Amino acid sequence: MQGPPDYLTSLPLCSSAAPTTPCADPSAPPGLVSPLPAGSADAGSGSGCGRGRWHGGPGGGAMSASAVYVLDLKGKVLICRNYRGDVDMSEVEHFMPILMEKEEEGTLSPILAHGGVRFMWIKHNNLYLVATSKKNACVSLVFSFLYKVVQVFSEYFKELEEESIRDNFVIIYELLDELMDFGYPQTTDSKILQEYITQEGHKLETGAPRPPATVTNAVSWRSEGIKYRKNEVFLDVIESVNLLVSANGNVLRSEIVGSIKMRVFLSGMPELRLGLNDKVLFDNTGRGKSKSVELEDVKFHQCVRLSRFENDRTISFIPPDGEFELMSYRLNTHVKPLIWIESVIEKHSHSRIEYMIKAKSQFKRRSTANNVEIHIPVPNDADSPKFKTTVGSVKWVPENSEIVWSIKSFPGGKEYLMRAHFGLPSVEAEDKEGKPPISVKFEIPYFTTSGIQVRYLKIIEKSGYQALPWVRYITQNGGKLESNGL
DSSP states (O other), X not given: OOOSTTOBOOOOOOOTTSOOOOOSOTTSOTTOOBOOOOXXXXXXXXXXXXXXXXXXXXXXXXXXXXXXXXXXXXXXXXXXXXXXXXXXXXXXXXXHHHXXXXXXXXXXXXXXXXXXXXXXXXXXXXXXXXXEESSOBOHHHHHHHHHHHHHHHHHHHSSOSHHHHHHTHHHHHHHHHHHEEXXXXXXXXXXXXXXXXOTXXXXXXXXXXXXXXXXXXSOTTSOSSOOOSSOEEEEEEEEEEEEEEOTTSOEEEEEEEEEEEEEEEOOSSXXXXXXXXXXXXXXXXXXXXXXXXXXXXXXXXXXXXXHHHHHHOOEEEOOOSEEEEEEEEEEOOOOOOSEEEEEEEEEETTTEEEEEEEEEEOSOTTOEEEEEEEEEEOOTTOEEEEEEESSSEEEEEGGGTEXXXXXXXXXXTOEEEEEEEEEOSSOOOOOTTOOOOEEEEEEEETOOSSOOOEEEEEEEOTTOOOOEEEEEEEEEEEEEEEEOOO
């Protein structure tokens, strides 16, 4: 079956009504998704992750916030919500003086104190979001909640700043009432909130709208009654490589930041079970295999059943509808540069400079890097450019003081050469602060640097329908993929 562009062909999944056995050979391509034997859904839901509905309340879980404030840069309260009534609302007046004092002393921290009251705060644009508590608060929960508030407000108002707070205070009060109850985070999924809190609420017909059932369901991130004519699941395994290489070829810093993103178009209330290849290890597994992929800083979407994952490392979940990030991870490991850059620069006395740039792909021949861009910095006063290259195109970007060598398709095991010549109308002093590095942008489909692969995806739904899963692998440059080759 021909799949969507860039997605590897997959087998249709079997329903839970008819037990099956995995039908893909272990040596099959990583894009082939195989069904698991049918099984019953694991009761309960994940807890403690930062999306969707949070569980807890009086009598269970750690203490959370007493009140939440949004302040301007001068410390003036723009909006606030008192959830517990155990902290005087005027206590926030001490926040800004303490913050300024600590900042001057160089001892500023994300948690400030005045008497028995703790201020947990974050800054976003020209706003401070502050939560107060005088009990034994779960600080990580409070900070996760504050960042979630920023995310929800930003999705409602596009730009979260002082003006948007003043223009939308009615909606913000409604959101604060739903986001937290008695100091405990509740419904924090913006998709669910937007079902019954809208920016055009005054235009609704008479009669108060009923909150969707998801607000009170255990599965608050997914609505009931969803139906699709064609049931499909798309998985994107995306890894970004952050790399810094010195002029002599030594790797100074390297890491891989990865995520598994999903687009789910499934009817009903399905349970999904995702299996990764045996090489993948998570933190504190205690298994030290030389060829293993040990993931660090793993974060799951709120839908994942954490208790089950902690027991047997099974990633089991009822997914939200549409697009979401299932998990993210990081690998702090040595990475060989996928595209190696060598540069030779000759600066002539007659006010001209010449560049010779060699680019070599250091991945397997069966893979191809797409839309490669090599950014080479040049002097600010360079002019009269001349280029010669064996492949691709070169353009001068004077506003950025750089030349960009673009290669649409760069197969593995290939080597290309580019030469550039510039005139230098003025004789400038040698740059004592060093030269900026060459940076590389690229995207390699059907490939992961870490070796992580999706082995299977099973869908269990009471109606027993069949669904098509598709998986796509992408490796791309991260925030830093650079070579100090100049």
